[in-house]
Amino acid sequence: MSARLEDTRMVTGTGRFLSDFLGPDTLHAGFVRAEQASTRIAALDVIQAAAMPGVRAVFTAADLGRDGVAPIAHVDLPREDGGTTEPCPMPILCDTDIRHAGEPIALVIAETAAQLADAIEAAEVDLEPITPVSGTAFLRQFGTQGPARAAMAAAAHKHRIEVDIPRVTAFALEPRCVIARGVTDGGLHYRMSTQNPFALRAQLASHFGWDVSTIRVVADDVGGSFGMKGYMSREDAALAWAARKLQVEIAWIPTRSETILADAQGRGAAGSLQVGLDEDLKIVAIEGQFDIDIGAYPTHLAFGLMNNVNGLTGMYEVPEIFVEIAGQLSPRLPLVPFRGNGRPETTYAIERALDVAARKIGVDPIELRRRNLIGPDAMPVTTGLGFTIDCGDFPKVMQAALDLNPGAQERKRAAQARGMLYGVGLANCIESAGGPVRKPRPDFARLEVAGDGTVTLSPGVMSVGQGHETTLSEMVANRLQIDAARIIYRHGDTEALSNGRGSGGSAGLTVAGSAVCTALEELIAQGSRHAAASFGCSASEIAYRDGAFHREGTNENLPLAALASMTGGIDIESSFTPPAATFPNGAHICEVEIDPETGMTKITRYVAVEDVGRILNQVLVEGQLHGGIGQGLSLGLGEQIAFDEQHQILTGSLMDYRLARAEDLPMIETGSVEVPTALNPLGVKGVGEAGAVGATAALASAVSDALWRAGVEDFDLPATPLRIWEALQRR
Numbered sequence: 001m002s003a004r005l006e007d008t009r010m011v012t013g014t015g016r017f018l019s020d021f022l023g024p025d026t027l028h029a030g031f032v033r034a035e036q037a038s039t040r041i042a043a044l045d046v047i048q049a050a051a052m053p054g055v056r057a058v059f060t061a062a063d064l065g066r067d068g069v070a071p072i073a074h075v076d077l078p079r080e081d082g083g084t085t086e087p088c089p090m091p092i093l094c095d096t097d098i099r100h101a102g103e104p105i106a107l108v109i110a111e112t113a114a115q116l117a118d119a120i121e122a123a124e125v126d127l128e129p130i131t132p133v134s135g136t137a138f139l140r141q142f143g144t145q146g147p148a149r150a151a152m153a154a155a156a157h158k159h160r161i162e163v164d165i166p167r168v169t170a171f172a173l174e175p176r177c178v179i180a181r182g183v184t185d186g187g188l189h190y191r192m193s194t195q196n197p198f199a200l201r202a203q204l205a206s207h208f209g210w211d212v213s214t215i216r217v218v219a220d221d222v223g224g225s226f227g228m229k230g231y232m233s234r235e236d237a238a239l240a241w242a243a244r245k246l247q248v249e250i251a252w253i254p255t256r257s258e259t260i261l262a263d264a265q266g267r268g269a270a271g272s273l274q275v276g277l278d279e280d281l282k283i284v285a286i287e288g289q290f291d292i293d294i295g296a297y298p299t300h301l302a303f304g305l306m307n308n309v310n311g312l313t314g315m316y317e318v319p320e321i322f323v324e325i326a327g328q329l330s331p332r333l334p335l336v337p338f339r340g341n342g343r344p345e346t347t348y349a350i351e352r353a354l355d356v357a358a359r360k361i362g363v364d365p366i367e368l369r370r371r372n373l374i375g376p377d378a379m380p381v382t383t384g385l386g387f388t389i390d391c392g393d394f395p396k397v398m399q400a401a402l403d404l405n406p407g408a409q410e411r412k413r414a415a416q417a418r419g420m421l422y423g424v425g426l427a428n429c430i431e432s433a434g435g436p437v438r439k440p441r442p443d444f445a446r447l448e449v450a451g452d453g454t455v456t457l458s459p460g461v462m463s464v465g466q467g468h469e470t471t472l473s474e475m476v477a478n479r480l481q482i483d484a485a486r487i488i489y490r491h492g493d494t495e496a497l498s499n500g501r502g503s504g505g506s507a508g509l510t511v512a513g514s515a516v517c518t519a520l521e522e523l524i525a526q527g528s529r530h531a532a533a534s535f536g537c538s539a540s541e542i543a544y545r546d547g548a549f550h551r552e553g554t555n556e557n558l559p560l561a562a563l564a565s566m567t568g569g570i571d572i573e574s575s576f577t578p579p580a581a582t583f584p585n586g587a588h589i590c591e592v593e594i595d596p597e598t599g600m601t602k603i604t605r606y607v608a609v610e611d612v613g614r615i616l617n618q619v620l621v622e623g624q625l626h627g628g629i630g631q632g633l634s635l636g637l638g639e640q641i642a643f644d645e646q647h648q649i650l651t652g653s654l655m656d657y658r659l660a661r662a663e664d665l666p667m668i669e670t671g672s673v674e675v676p677t678a679l680n681p682l683g684v685k686g687v688g689e690a691g692a693v694g695a696t697a698a699l700a701s702a703v704s705d706a707l708w709r710a711g712v713e714d715f716d717l718p719a720t721p722l723r724i725w726e727a728l729q730r731r
Helices: 006-009 061-066 115-124 143-153 197-208 233-246 256-262 310-312 343-361 365-372 394-403 408-417 468-480 507-533 560-567 618-637 690-709 721-729
Strands: 025-033 041-045 057-060 103-110 125-127 134-144 155-166 178-182 186-190 215-218 249-252 266-277 283-295 321-329 421-430 442-449 455-460 487-489 540-547 548-551 557-559 570-576 586-595 601-611 667-672
Touching: 025 115, 025 233, 025 256, 041 103, 057 115, 057 233, 103 115, 115 365, 134 143, 143 266, 143 283, 143 321, 155 343, 155 618, 186 197, 186 233, 197 215, 197 233, 233 249, 233 468, 249 570, 266 343, 283 310, 283 343, 310 321, 310 343, 343 365, 343 421, 343 690, 365 394, 365 421, 394 421, 394 586, 394 601, 408 421, 408 586, 408 601, 421 690, 442 507, 442 560, 455 468, 455 507, 468 487, 468 507, 507 540, 507 548, 507 557, 507 560, 507 570, 548 560, 557 560, 560 570, 586 690, 601 618, 601 690, 618 667, 618 690
Parallel strands: 025 249, 186 215, 283 321, 455 487, 601 667
Antiparallel strands: 025 103, 041 125, 057 103, 134 321, 155 266, 178 186, 178 249, 266 283, 421 586, 442 455, 442 570, 540 548, 548 557, 586 601
């Protein structure tokens, strides 16, 4: 297949996104939200809102309480410092304290979107100030403190950096949105733009005590997710409860302004990292301390940096390391996974530390990295943090990136001749995929062959733009040797198969693809047994080729369609659990030109070489890399959620929230080094997050290189014109 199967319907306007399923009788739902953080509800009056034309219902926390609906439970989080955290369950609708701006206070349901907006505006909420939430919610320590401190004390060179990575919002093209319908037998049909239908179903059932079999979650095409759509939110809980209670169909389709105000956010980490080197410039120790801004409600969803702490050792030999990571409460929206989920942050920290060390010592940053890379002969290797990397050729990956970027000196001279500050930077990056690292989770796949020869493929993975429909369908067509037009792809439906892990953690092919592979082999094995019985021979005499089961040494064969017709159809469901996480890795090179008069940064060239294991579809790999790189560069150029002193969001629209535009991004040249893993039958390592993991660090390296040559000794992103101009003035 040369093109993505999804593309035809996407570019012709026939995609099936959530709003395409709105019916003439669908009611519209929306939320009255708190406009200020750190307040308490002194008075709430929804009488006028409830009486407005077209309004079917207005629900508050009191209504939920009368039905015995509890808040989303607080979960105790680890405190390795011996401290404790005050429980803070998350109310579905707030009735007292408002911990962050945007919290839902009331749910309004009306006949039209216009009537809904009028009713929300009519609700009256009086707020009075309270003390902002603060404190440590969790604290974890990794590595061994004593040996790391001793090695650091003996190091010939010690260099410390400070990092401050701001919060961002996922900004998916399609916002979180829902069409919920109560079913007459007490069930629930829940259509949502989600990346994990099965997790959402399980969480709804658990929270309300509903039988999971009474809940059907469905998602068709989904306009992006990036981690934000992988769990049950308080809006989900409110909408599911209301739809079942009223036995109607209701839709919540928020505006872009509401999503910025209400969507949980990502990133948000600050801290320091110190690297110690010996006389030969070999890393002897790393020490780090990071605070994560987890927002007003502590949950395990804020564990991204902790779950991916292995990135702090990068692709390097690090004999001793100690890191402390703390989650700090704040009067802000909760923190959830965002593309890379801790991996870009750790990569940025270690790569920036190596750049600073190299420049202050006076050694080429490339040479410093080369001296410390783990070699292929060391594989499998267990890092200083106890994580095992099964395979890889890190020196080859870095050299491949350098080879793909000739002519840097000529471009440097040309830029300087125009009065520009030129910089080039490199970042090596590695991330875990298909995990979690400590205990990988399974995924599932189902194959159904009908008598007419059509094959329905139902994977547990959720396609939210990655192209899984293309890759997995291609896999089935190739293995069964049938026309791809005979394959029906069915994803995002909890009735299609027993379970699924959804989208996330670069597990699409590593785990879900392997589940499909396993199902294909089971299908052929089962079909071979049926064919053998039909031919009156042993299954060992049956070979599958050209879409049929052949009895070797004879001209007898039984086409797959005929066998399915004869047996009443074939139905196979399989699962695959990886024995361990994989470790895709890469090297990214970025070149920039900075105007010293304005501080404006222009990214002029970008090269990325990745080892994502065996490549099944080059076009899709490049697409994932391009998208991830774009998001990583956007963060480095200034994308961030900004707050005032009262923790009110200042970047509430695209007029203020700086997403990278097409003109900000360069042409991207990609390459690959394929080192297949033995951890799954496909040999793949994962690619969904690879681009984002390396891009921010590569941009930082290039900008710092340009500013270092101009006399600025240290510079932390974002590379906004004002910050760069100010740094140049302080030289």
